[in-house]
Amino acid sequence: MAHSIFFMWAPRLLSRARELGDRLIVGVSTDEFNAGKGKKTVVGFHDRIEIVRSLRYVDEAFAETSWDQKVSDIGKYHVDTFVMGHDWEGKSTSF
Secondary structure (H helix, E strand, O other): OOOOOHHHHHHHHHHHHHOOOOOOEEEEEOHHHHHHOOOOOOOOHHHHHHHHHHOOOOOEEEEEOOOOHHHHHHHHOOOOOOOOOHHHOOOOOOO
16 A cells, blocks of 8 residues: 555555455555655555555555565565455566
């Protein structure tokens, strides 16, 4: 989760994602990772991750620091279903 505007759509996305499995684990992009993607954050990482953790749909949230981390996190957290926001629609991924 990257942008400060995530406040508007995150609860709906996370609620729908939670319905797809038994647990919902969310990667929250750090400020440094966002800067590397060319994204500016208004709400800092520590506040964003605490907000995400406070949502009733979320079982766990962790810092996402790189693109490569997604692949290792899938194995680390034994992911069966991987959900990304609509901003990824039509984009290819390497995992």
